Amino acid sequence: MKDVPLPIVAQLIDHSQMTMTLRYTRFWGREIKAAAERFGTTIAERLGHSSVS
DSSP states (O other): OTTSOHHHHHHHTTOSSHHHHHHHHHHHHHHHHHHHHHHHHHHHHHTTOSOOO
């Protein structure tokens, strides 16, 4: 998720305040990244794409 701007991440996870997003990214950075990758893979599979670029 290092290439995704925090305002985009905040919108994706429905945070109205950037401070909440920052709070989670400090403590859960690796876990958030892994979850986002799994989420992206699932979406790609459901859309019929073989991989996420």
